[in-house]
Amino acid sequence: MTPSEAAQLLGHCAAFDNRTVGKVDARAWSAALHDVPFDEDAVAAVAAFYGTPPKDPSQKLWIQPHNVRTLRTKIRNARLENFQYEPLPDESVGEYLARYRGQVQAIASGRIAAPTGRLALEGGPTRQFVAELEARGWEGNREVPDEDDEPAAELIETVRRTGPLGVVCPMCAAEIGFPCKSNYATKKHPLGKPLSKPHTARIRAASGEPQQTPEQRAAEEERIRAASARALARIEADENIPDADIVEEAS
Structure with a gap:
């Protein structure tokens, strides 16, 4: 300029x-x-x-x-938004560069009308390719059932999230997606305080393991109470160690 x-x-x-x-x-x-x-x-x-x-x-x-x-x-x-170069057969690199730059310059300057639509991909996979996919379990061509054939409620019932939160807790009855809660109500949590870790029974249920019988749960609770009592006894014994007696040697 x-x-x-x-x-x-x-x-x-x-x-x-x-x-x-x-x-x-x-x-x-x-x-x-x-x-x-x-x-x-x-x-x-x-x-x-x-x-x-x-x-x-x-x-x-x-x-x-x-x-x-x-x-x-x-x-x-x-x-140039929809511009796509159309090469000539057997053109050299120099011819390609000259024609490409010429087309870009002509369209960008407005001397030639810009393309009005994008080029769409045509065709599809060959029958042989689709057959090979279907032989490997591909179901891309399956029909999607109507809502009358498979109600949405039934589909929702089949959807489950992974992990312990994907099942209802047998201990505290926490619903799917919600954390387990303790049995102690507080002012802030009147229905029980949410726990950072799910109950063992819920983890067992999510992994498909059989639930404990009432007798087994009672034995497990008794074992935990006994272990706690032994630990408490050890702590009390450590605190009640008598002072050592000082014995004066005879001169």
Whole structure:
């Protein structure tokens, strides 16, 4: 962009922001946009800048050279959105590069109308390929049953999350997806405090292990109480160690 062309572009800017344009301004913009031609896209970039409201309504729009460069590139790239190069048979690398750059330049500049639609993939897998997939257990072509054939409620019943929270707890009756709770009610948790770990019975139920009988649970509780009593006795014995007697040696 030459200084005279930059002056013309600044004239378009002045129509929006009432700036004063001088020779120094034209030379400065020409230096900043030395590789950007003065064309319709550059003028459209100015219009796009001032046609977009600022984020702050009280802010005054004031275009800069980098705004012209950025918006002009966006305008040209928008025309290339659906562009796809169509090669010629047996073309060399040099021919490909020349034709590709020529098509991109023509469409980006607007001299050739931009493609209006995306190219769609056509065709599908061969019968042999589908047969091989089905032989390996693929069911991609199965029909989805209607709601009348398999009610949604039945489908929901078949969905289970993994882990202990995927079953109802046999100890505290915590529902699926909810943590186990203690048997002690508090002011904050009147129905029982949530536990960080699920009950052993719930873990056993989730893994498919058989549940303990009442006799087995009573024996397990008795074993735990006995172990606690032994531990308490050891602690009390350690606390009641008598002081050592000091024996004075005869002189």
